[in-house]
Amino acid sequence: MKNLEKLLSELQVQKLQTQTRRHFLMDCVSKVGGLALAPLLFGCEIGKNGQAKDGLNLSERDLNPLAPLPPPFAGKAKSIIYLHMAGAPSQLELFDFKPELAKLHDQDCPESLLEGRKFAFIRGVPKMLGPQAKFNQHGQSGAWVSDYLPHFSKVVDEVAFLKAMHTDQFNHGPAQLFMQTGSPRLGRPSLGSWVTYGLGTINQNLPGFVVLTSGGKTPDAGKSVWGSGFLPSVYQGVQCRSKGDPVLYLEDPSGMSRDLKKKVISAINQANQEDFESIGDPEILARINQFEMAYRMQIEVPEVMNINDEPDYIHQLYGTQPGEESFANNCLLARKLVEKGVRVVQLYDWGWDTHGTDKDGSIDMGLRNKCRKIDRPMSALLLDLKQRGLLEDTLVVWGGEFGRTPMQENREGKVQGFKGRDHHVDAFTMWVAGGGVKKGASYGITDDFGFSGIDERTSVHDLHATLLHLMGFDHEKFTYDFQGRPFRLTDVEGELIRKIIA
């Protein structure tokens, strides 16, 4: 109690020192006006069923926005791990085998492919670029995978491929936003936010939605790709770092003991509690909860984010090196987080934009190097989830924001120094695995050059609809009211891709 009194009196003094007569006059003007305005603005203190919240009839959600909720129907999956290859990997070197394209290598692109099309960089008539990888069929399912992904070739029977994905954005930023939020413009909640909003979190000591990045940069679209849009901001992704402190400012400052921290927090919470008792605003209770959660997280987050104690064979499986910022470490962390009850883990790996302008951005060298860095970890992630039984109810999604052209990129009409491909919206490959996904399935067929899908095409909205379905939502009914109308992740589109659902 002593702490609280001290805190309050200090606050009182500070307030008095800064308050002047002018403040009083200003307050009179603005607040009386505000009073008149209040009833005109709905939505501020009005609860879901239209009644003002009175502090007595509070739902668990009012107190704790991350409290769990049951899914509308029992979905197969309880968590998602989304591996986003920012920059967009080439489907033509990894999964979409096009022997016909090889025959056209270095010839002028047929006019029919260019008619009425726009590309991000290609101008005029480019040359065709044959596949730069060697392909083979693998596993029971006979899935085509190239020699760029030798480890992944061994786990293909776990996944379902979507080989005729299409999008409508050919620049990285908008395309990433579209892939993650269902809209190429800012302001919509990300898939992870929707899911966390809809289901809450399992482990109350960890964030519900964690984001990990690798490859040296964050995605071009910025942090909005894991933003919460118009949903309350508690549902946005929490970016954790795999190197150094996992969450910035979570560590106690030096000289501050945990006991002292506890005292500070309980004093603040007492003050808030008193405030709540006099005003009755549930936001205050939510705030109290957040302080407590942050305090608990201080212990649990560093623990789960530490991979040093994993056994050697796990490190060998993933190819992890503790202390680095790498996709491998992030994959291992993703497994640990999901095992601990985190709803959504999103990995962004940067550096897949292979235009052929330099060696790192070349299809035959840079892309191979990138693939080597994800091949073992992502295959290991599938196997590790499988052996722990986590693949039963965890969805794993892999893909970029669009695909790459069957043509050699020719920016400014010039031949590039290296082999490269431009951004391409009409056809690309993604894969999904785990909770409720049909193992070894392949859906979607592209034409002989891998330019467009000719059958079983799937849109970004279709993918979202399917992922939500697997998590237990009907994407058409899962809405949030904002600016006077209900919003969906899938806007007004999206059809379930039934053939990849087990």
Add this chain to the structure above:
Amino acid sequence: MIDFVFPLFGRFHPILVHLPIGILLFGVVLVFLSKKRETAHLQSIRLAFLLGGLAGLLSSISGFLQYQYEGFAWDSVQFHFILGLTTTAASFWLYYELRKNAAFPDHFRLKSSALVVLLMFTGHLGGNITHGETYLIEPLPTGIQELLGYSNEEAKGLVLPVQGWEELAYFEQVVQPILNQNCKSCHNPRNKKGDLDLSSYETLLTGGEDGSILTGGNSEASALFSRLILPKDDEDHMPPKEKRQLQKEEIELIKAWIDLGGKTDSKLGDADIHAELLEPFFEKVEIPFYPNVSVAPLSEEQLKELKANGFFAELVEKESSWLMVSCVNFPQFSESDWAKLKIASQQIAFLDLSGTQVTDQILDSIQTLPNLTVLKLNQTAISGEKLGELQSISNLKNLYLNQTQVTLEQLRPLQNHPSLSKVFVFDSPASSEESNASFSFVLEKGNYQLPPLPTDTIVY
């Protein structure tokens, strides 16, 4: 007269029909308000029946014109039309009776009531024509709909049996259901877009505006097929692009039927069709994951109590009694805490005790959960000696024993468990045991490796 006047007047029918309804009802209300020999309202009542009759006449004429100009089939409007005329005649007759007498004629209340019934019935039939016969049925709960004999078969589309599909009548049982689901809303006797009715084989043969839509044996020449494969943006593409689109298998089935001759006597098995094509339509018997018995759900207070005791506790789905309980934030959970779970012993279907302090004794308690479907005991001191007790939980499907002390021998008592389908024993003594013992469930031992490859170290 100028051509447009009749059709235009016809289109006023939906407005005009409300006049007789209102006016005649008003008259009948006055009849019931008057005492037997009271004549105060008599004038007004006369006027009401006269005006009602005239309004009825206008409605009938406009209705007839609409039928003439808007392509309605006589079959679908005949009763509405006849009853409309009858209502009109009845109003005039009642008016005539009132004119004749200075007081109410005999049985006048009865006669006016009959008029109301007639009026309502006519109105209802008219409503059915504009809004569809199921207009009032649709909002009802499905249970009541079925009770009334309406089923939602059409919305479901094509469903085929896995066995014996070869014997199905190709048109009646395959093509027609596809048309019903996707085309009938615009091509039916009441609503004939393009003057085409696809609700039966006979009307299909009749064709539409542009004549026949079916050329047996030649799908390319049949509009019934060729319109389906036009690009989605083409004006002539069917169904119009904002509607549900046909799956490619459905189109394939229609094509095959036309190529087979487009007759009603062929069977699905006559066509050169692979079962693979039919895969999407096969009836799927959904076996629910959680038990198929009904148990009362926990009350909100009980659920709160579980949460307050430190458990993660949530329904597996909104409208369900089954509960998922986890100790993810309750690592100190041990046998002595079991009492806290007792209130939910019927409802717990998913129990995760991973990482807690439990020992083999916990299985004595766990076996009292009859509906348990998933059990996780990872990272605990379980040695496995009591696993046999799980034999009595007849719903158990997935059992997680990763990072425990379980051996293969101890899994033996679970052999031939009625429902157990997967057991995970990664990182336990059982996972490293070499044995060719086979179990009635899938045993996941893990220990996966990705052996190093030469390419692992090549940097380009």
